[in-house]
Amino acid sequence: MIKLQLTNDNKFWGYRRPDGKVGVRNHVLILPTITCATQAAKQITELVHGTVSFIHQHGCAQVGIDYEQTFRTYVGMGANPNVYGVVVLGLGCETHQARSVAGELAKTNKPVEVVSIQDHGGTLTAIAEGAKIAARMVQEASAQTRELCDISELIIGTECGGSDACSGISANPAVGAVSDMIIEHGGTAILAETTELIGAEHLLAERAVDDRVAKKAYQVIKAMENRSIQMGVDIRTGNPSPGNIRGGLSTLEEKSLGAANKAGSKQLQEVIDYAESPTKKGLVWMDTPGHDIEQLTGMVAGGAQVVLFTTGRGTPTGSPIAPVIKISTNTGIYEKMSENIDLNAGTIIEGKESIESVGTRIFEEIAKVSSGKLTKAEVLKQHDFGIWRIGPTF
Amino acid sequence: MSKSVYEQDITSIVMSDNDNVATLLKGLEAGESFLYVLNGQKEVLTAKQSIPFGHKISIKSIQRSEMVVKYGEVIGAATADIEPGEHVHVHNIEGIRGRGDKAEGGQK
Secondary structure, X not given: OOOOOOOOOOEEEEEEOOOOOEEOOOEEEEEEOOXXXXXXXXXXXXXXXXXXXXXXXXXXXXXXXXXXXXXXXXXXXXXXXXXXXXXXXXXXXXXXXXHHHHHHHHHHOOOEEEEXXXXXXXXXXXXXXXXXXXXXXXXXXXXXXXXXXXXXXXXXXXXXXXXXXXXXXXXXXXXXXXXXXXXXXXOEEEEOOHHHHOOOHHHHHOOEOOHHHHHHHHHHHHHHHHHHHHOOOEHHHOOOOHHHHHOOOOOHHHHHHHHHXXXXXXXXXXXXXXXXXXXXXXXXXXXXXXXXXXXXHHHHHOOOOEEEEEEOOOOOOOOOOOOEEEEEOOHHHHHHOOOOOOEEOOOOOOOOOOHHHHHHHHHHXXXXXXXXXXXXHHHOOOOOOXXXXXXXXX | OOOOOXXXXXXXXXXXXXXXXXXXXXXXXXXXXXXXXXXXXXXXXXXXXXXXXOOEEEOOOEOOOOEEEEOOEEEEEEXXXXXXXXXEOOOOEEXXXXXXXXXXXXXX
C-alpha cells in the first residue's frame, strides 16, 4: 500500500448547504428538463453572470428504467452541493416534468424555482422570468462565504479518457494513490466506467467488503459485456477507440487492467447504479459506460464535487458544475495540450518522480481547486453533459 | 500492481514478472536494442521492426492462441506466432471479452 506524506491540514474552503453537504463551487444552475428548453436555458446563462446550464437531447418520450435514470440524473445535477440554487426550466408537455424534478430538489432545502415556456406564454417571456429569478439567486449566492471544511466531506470522481498505454503505468496509479489517501481521510472515491473494467473485475471483486458487493460487481460487468454480445459485434470496434489503439492499447482487457489502477488499494464498499449517490464512504464503484461524458455526468449527478481525469491522448472534458482536474499520462501530451491539462504524471515513466510524489501533487491540487482555484476546463467553459440512455425513445 | 519508482535508463517497463510483453518508453527503430527488467535482472533485446512509444514488444516467444500477459493478467490471445522483439498489437493479438462477433449469429 502506498503511504503519502501530508503537506497540509486536510482542510479546504467550501460552501455549506442547507442539507449539510459541502460544495466547492457556488453555481446557480439553469436546469432544462427537456431538449426543447435547452436553448432558452442557454440564453439565460448569457444574460446572468454566475449561472451555468447544459445542452442535451432528452426528457421526452422516455419510459421505465430509462425514464428513471434520466430523471435521477437531472435531480442529481441540481442536488450536487456545488450548486447553490436551481431554476428548473421546462416546456410544459414533456414526460420529464419540470415540477416533478423541482419537487425532488426541494428536499435539499436549497432555492429551487420552476419556469415553464408554455405556462409563461413563450420563449422570450420564459427567458425573462428565468433570468429574473436567476439574477436574484446569484446575488444571494454571492453573499455566502466559504468556510473551513474537512477533506472527508469530498466525493472525488475518478476517470480516464483518451487513454494510452502509459495510463496504466503513470497517471492511473497516481490517481489510485490519491483515491487511497482521500479514503484514509474519511472521504469517498468513485470508480466508474464499467466497460473499461471488463477483464479486471476479479481484482475488484476480491476487494469487495462482502459477497453481495462482489456479486453486484460481476453482475454489472456481465450486463455490460452482454450488450455487445447481443449486438453481435466485437466490443473492440468501439472500445478501445482508434486513439487508444494508436496510443498502444491493443484490447479492452489491457485498457481495463490499466483503468482499474485508479481504484487504488482500498476495500470496495458498494456498487451503485448510474447517477445514484453513494450511501457509504470509501471506495464506491458506479455502473457507467466508458463514454467519457456520460461517465462524468453520472458521477457529478451522484454528488462528486471534484473529478480527477487522466488522459494520454489529451482531452478538453469538463462539467458545468464540477471542476475536472486533468492529469496527463505522458509529458509529450502535457506539453502539446497544456491549455487543457492541469497536471503531468508523465514524470513517473521518465523515472523523475515516484507515484507517491505525483499523488501528493494531485492531492494538493484537490485542496486548492476545492477552495476555489479554477481548473483549465472551467476557465475554457467546457460544460459537457451526456446521459447514459438505457432504453429507446418512443 | 505497479512499481512505485522506475529507473531512468530503462527504455521499457515490464509490469509483472509473469508478463510476456514490455511497454516501450521510447519509440524504437528496427534493429535497435531496448532494456527491460525481469525478475530483478536487466535484460536486453532487439526490436524486429520499428515500434512507436507506448506500444508493446514481446519479451518471450508467444505461440498462436497463447495468452498475452501484461500486469500479470491476461490482456488477450495471440492470433499469430510472435517472436521476442516483435511489435505486439492489434495485428497479432485479439481481445477475448465482449466478442459478440464470435457469438451465434454474430457479424464475423
